[in-house]
Amino acid sequence: MWSDADRIVSWIIKERKKKYIDKTMSLVDKIDRTRIPKHVAIIMDGNGRWHGLNRSRGHEEGVNTVRQITEIASELGIGYLTLYTFSTENWNRPKDEVDALMNLVVVAIERETPDLIKNNVRLTMIGDEAALPDFARRRLGKCMADTAHCTGLVLCLALSYSSRWEIVEACRKIAIKVKNGELDAADIDADVVSGNLATSGMPDPDLLIRTAGDLRISNYLLWQIAYSELYFTPVYWPDFTKDAFCEAIIDYQSRQRRFGKTGEQIENEKEQNV
Secondary structure (H helix, E strand, O other), X not given: OOXXXXXXXXXXXXHHXXXXXXXXXXXXXXXXXXXXXXEEEEEXXXXXXXXXXXXXXXXXXXXXXXXXXXXXXXXXXXXXXXXXXXXXXXXXXXXXXHHHHHHHHHHHHHHHHHHHHHOOOEEEEEOOHHHOOHHHHHHHHHHHHHOOOOOOOEEEEEEEEOHHHHHHHHHHHHHHHHHOOOOOHHXXXXXXXXXXXXXXXXXXXXXXXXXXXXXXXXXXXXXXXXXXXXXXXXXXXXXXXXXXXXXXXXXXXXXXXXXXXXXXXXXXXXXXXX
16 A cells, blocks of 8 residues: 555656656657648748848748748648748738749749659649739749649648638639529538639648737638637747647647537547547
């Protein structure tokens, strides 16, 4: 029989071991590989405010972060990574900055394409392609074609994208189908709307991450994030490391996703599936 003192000593030893393991385990090791989100969407904010430097410098450093986060997402087995790269509202920025951003995106993707292929990452995009400069549309199209055979992570760039634009476009598509007799208005439901969005064929994001501290969605995937977990961090995008991404995944895994059900229902379903 253990005395109370023995139990206390045993508890202290266990806690010390736990703390030691927590310190020595990498964040990647702490992630439950059975509960990896299928789709992570990110609002990459903070490039322009990064360390008070020239905005272009922040955007350039942000490209390096894209490489790092793409690598860790692929390593973890995430299926889709969607990055808010350039919004429709961003066209209102100074022309010099817009031109620099477009050129940076194209050059960076062309440079990274061999590594994307090597790592079995498929590149795709959502957004108003017609609004992109010809050189950007043409060269990005080639990069997407070059990675089309890849079967691993899907890296989706939201370029010249906004959710309101996307939803309006979906409404237009549906209206045309109804007008042409291809669809009955009574049959329009959530699945029909989803099937006409730019993200058709992709699962909705399980997790939405926003860097740089702002607590808003900024017209991004409004339909798709109805039940997404939201994660906000004050870290600027250029400083958002692989460890920071893993922390977001660990936080996501600590949450109970209920989809309108009670916590008790979710726990009962888990027990039934064991």
